[in-house]
Amino acid sequence: MSGTANANRLVRWIDQRLPVFTLLAHATTDYPTPKNLNYWWNFGSLALFMLVVMVLTGIFLAMNYTPNAALAFTSVEHIMRDVNQGWLLRYLHMNGASMFFFVVYVHMFRGLYYGSSKSPREILWWLGLIIFITMMATAFMGYVLPWGQMSFWAATVITNLFSAIPWIGNDITTWLWGGFAVGNPTLNRFFALHYLLPFVILGVVVLHLWALHTVKSNNPLGIDPKGPQDTIPFHPYYTVKDLFGVGVMLIVYMFFVFYAPNYFGEPDNYIPANPLVTPNHIVPEWYFLPFYAMLRSIPNKLLGVIVLFGSLIILFFLPWLDTSKVRSGRFRPAFKIFFWLFVADGCWLGWIGAQFPTESLVVQGRIATAYYYLFFLVVLPLLGWFETPRTLPSSISAPVLPRGGAAAMEKA
Amino acid sequence: METRIRRSARAAFLALAAFALASPALAQEEEVKLAPQDWTFTGILGQYEPAQLKRGFQVYREVCSACHAMKLLAYRNLAEIGLSDDEIKAAAAEKQVTDGPNDQGDMFQRPARPSDQFVSPFPNDQAARAANNGALPPDLSLIVKARHGGPDYVYAILTGFVDAPKDFKLPQGMYYNTAFPGHAIGMPPPLTADRVTYADGTKATLEQEAHDAVTFLNWAAEPELNVRHNLGLKVLIFTIVLTALFYGLKRSVWSDVHH
Numbered sequence: 041m042s043g044t045a046n047a048n049r050l051v052r053w054i055d056q057r058l059p060v061f062t063l064l065a066h067a068t069t070d071y072p073t074p075k076n077l078n079y080w081w082n083f084g085s086l087a088l089f090m091l092v093v094m095v096l097t098g099i100f101l102a103m104n105y106t107p108n109a110a111l112a113f114t115s116v117e118h119i120m121r122d123v124n125q126g127w128l129l130r131y132l133h134m135n136g137a138s139m140f141f142f143v144v145y146v147h148m149f150r151g152l153y154y155g156s157s158k159s160p161r162e163i164l165w166w167l168g169l170i171i172f173i174t175m176m177a178t179a180f181m182g183y184v185l186p187w188g189q190m191s192f193w194a195a196t197v198i199t200n201l202f203s204a205i206p207w208i209g210n211d212i213t214t215w216l217w218g219g220f221a222v223g224n225p226t227l228n229r230f231f232a233l234h235y236l237l238p239f240v241i242l243g244v245v246v247l248h249l250w251a252l253h254t255v256k257s258n259n260p261l262g263i264d265p266k267g268p269q270d271t272i273p274f275h276p277y278y279t280v281k282d283l284f285g286v287g288v289m290l291i292v293y294m295f296f297v298f299y300a301p302n303y304f305g306e307p308d309n310y311i312p313a314n315p316l317v318t319p320n321h322i323v324p325e326w327y328f329l330p331f332y333a334m335l336r337s338i339p340n341k342l343l344g345v346i347v348l349f350g351s352l353i354i355l356f357f358l359p360w361l362d363t364s365k366v367r368s369g370r371f372r373p374a375f376k377i378f379f380w381l382f383v384a385d386g387c388w389l390g391w392i393g394a395q396f397p398t399e400s401l402v403v404q405g406r407i408a409t410a411y412y413y414l415f416f417l418v419v420l421p422l423l424g425w426f427e428t429p430r431t432l433p434s435s436i437s438a439p440v441l442p443r444g445g446a447a448a449m450e451k452a
Numbered sequence: 453m454e455t456r457i458r459r460s461a462r463a464a465f466l467a468l469a470a471f472a473l474a475s476p477a478l479a480q481e482e483e484v485k486l487a488p489q490d491w492t493f494t495g496i497l498g499q500y501e502p503a504q505l506k507r508g509f510q511v512y513r514e515v516c517s518a519c520h521a522m523k524l525l526a527y528r529n530l531a532e533i534g535l536s537d538d539e540i541k542a543a544a545a546e547k548q549v550t551d552g553p554n555d556q557g558d559m560f561q562r563p564a565r566p567s568d569q570f571v572s573p574f575p576n577d578q579a580a581r582a583a584n585n586g587a588l589p590p591d592l593s594l595i596v597k598a599r600h601g602g603p604d605y606v607y608a609i610l611t612g613f614v615d616a617p618k619d620f621k622l623p624q625g626m627y628y629n630t631a632f633p634g635h636a637i638g639m640p641p642p643l644t645a646d647r648v649t650y651a652d653g654t655k656a657t658l659e660q661e662a663h664d665a666v667t668f669l670n671w672a673a674e675p676e677l678n679v680r681h682n683l684g685l686k687v688l689i690f691t692i693v694l695t696a697l698f699y700g701l702k703r704s705v706w707s708d709v710h711h
């Protein structure tokens with residue numbers, strides 16, 4: 041009970057009956073963290089911060105929102121115009137979703153680059169993926185709630201994907217819709233689920249952190265701490281560093297909320313949903329664009345859906361697809377190149393997803409999709425065999441301590 | 453081995469880049485270049501100009517309201533652009549609304565009140581189409597946010613009526629507009645010089661009227677803009693200072709760690 045050894049009597053009284061203070065101390069002051077984490081390690085706490093922001097703003101939006109096909113659009117405009125600071129709540133929530141996805145994407149690429157999915161962190165990685173996929177479902181259903189043109193047509197396009205399933209596809213879609221087209225029952229269930237799923241995410245985040253505290257943080261060198269000289273307590277070191285990160289993110293976030301609140305949005309969503317008028321260019325939110333591009337680049341519907349969902353499922357196998365014994369990309373010269381190509385490929389897919397599909401774009405989409413799959417199925421497994429990694433430092437402290445470090449760096 | 457991988461990776465990257473550049477950006481739909489206008493409300497310090505909002509409302513009231521609804525506004529909202537209570541009452545009372553039922557159980561007509569929504573010119577979409585050659589005049593409450601290009605686009609529509617080029621087949625009852633997608637629009641040119649007479653003496657050129665109307669429409673779509681821009685500046689300054697303090701704190705806490 042290190043956390044409460046010299047605490048006051050009330051704290052001790054509570055702690056002996058419900059050890060919350062011990063738990064807190066265990067997770068902060070006692071939690072040893074590698075001392076060499078760089079700023080890419082800030083993004084996990086940023087994601088947690090955004091989740092809290094989304095839940096808080098969402099609850100207050102829900103108090104003023106009406107999930108009814110005839111009223112939803114005006115109820116959102118009622119929030120924008122008549123609810124005190126309603127516009128602020130909505131813009132925080134809308135742009136918050138973009139910030140949330142941005143930090144989570146960076147967080148995931150960080151994991152990929154530094155080999156954070158490898159043993160013993162496989163379950164930690166899976167829990168992260170479950171959070172990511174649940175977030176996608178949550179954001180998709182949230183986007184339907186304002187019931188604008190893009191809401192309606194995005195819901196139609198995405199739910200239609202399930203009709204590609206052989207035999208039972210059409211029944212599943214009808215069941216999802218609660219009718220024979222996207223309509224009021226769809227809106228109602230999406231609202232119920234949009235309210236529920238963030239709390240599911242919250243639960244998985246707790247598991248994610250539990251797994252993290254069991255296997256401890258990876259670090260930019262990808263080698264395990266050799267002893268206390270390699271670690272520092274999470275609190276106060278990383279709590280202040282995380283606070284600073286939150287500040288930087290807030291500057292960006294607030295800029296969008298106050299000065300470009302509709303930058304990530306589509307103008308069409310300010311037109312009320314109309315089942316009789318199809319917008320001439322249906323685009324999802326930016327964070328879905330890479331996956332949308334994959335879907336559209338495959339001519340066969342079922343195959344397109346398989347490729348789309350496969351691109352997510354494949355991520356679960358990353359711990360074994362990346363066969364290199366070395367975790368950190370810092371010591372893997374060839375991996376580095378393919379990694380950055382992969383990042384570029386993701387951006388390229390995103391760009392393709394935003395364009396009006398032409399023949400040349402479909403071809404580009406296929407090449408980019410092929411690289412996505414090749415990267416995981418061919419490049420990563422083979423690199424583990426063919427690549428000669430640079431020499432790893434002997435410990436985390438080695439490269440940072442004045443003399444021993446210099447020697448280690450020269451060797452590497 | 454390493455250099456071979458590096459070389460092939462570089463080749464692959466160049467091939468991908470060449471491909472990306474070769475493809476025509478944003479093909480299909482023909483893009484109309486919008487001339488960016490000077491708006492008082494854009495930029496970090498941007499605010500609406502009250503006199504301009506009033507002129508813009510005058511244009512809407514005397515011209516656009518014959519065809520276009522603005523259902524998301526109520527007459528009382530006009531207080532925000534500086535109309536007095538009496539002016540608001542007068543603007544509302546120009547229109548009739550159906551109310552009821554009364555004690556006898558009958559619906560009745562009465563003049564609109566400040567608490568009523570802007571009264572629509574047509575009872576329903578079908579009536580609106582019937583009166584406009586089949587074209588539906590959209591509700592203007594959110595029009596500025598509902599179009600790519602926002603205020604510049606709406607301005608370009610209002611000032612974009614010209615004679616159709618000779619080789620252009622203009623359908624019966626349509627008008628040629630440089631900004632409208634496809635160029636054939638169902639709206640007759642709504643504004644001309646001196647279409648309105650401004651109470652404040654401003655010269656009513658076509659450009660002035662369009663500029664004023666769009667500013668009013670932007671206010672209708674984003675009535676919170678003045679407050680948002682003001683608050684935003686404070687919030688940004690606050691977050692920047694806070695972040696600087698956090699950075700200082702981080703430096704001092706970390707000063708004993710070698711890294």
Ligand code: HEM
Pocket residue numbers: 091094095096097098099100101102105116130133134137140175178179180181182183184185186234235237238239241
């Ligand atoms: C994982 C966290 C969440 C994500 C990623 C998310 C995402 C979204 C998105 C993208 C929208 C559409 C915004 C727009 O275009 O207007 C939305 C709307 C909405 N969300 Fe969420 N949300 C989250 C959590 C919540 C929670 C916890 C609640 C309620 C308890 C909530 C309630 C609402 C409501 C009422 C709307 C409709 C109002 C509006 O359109 O602004 N959200 N959400």
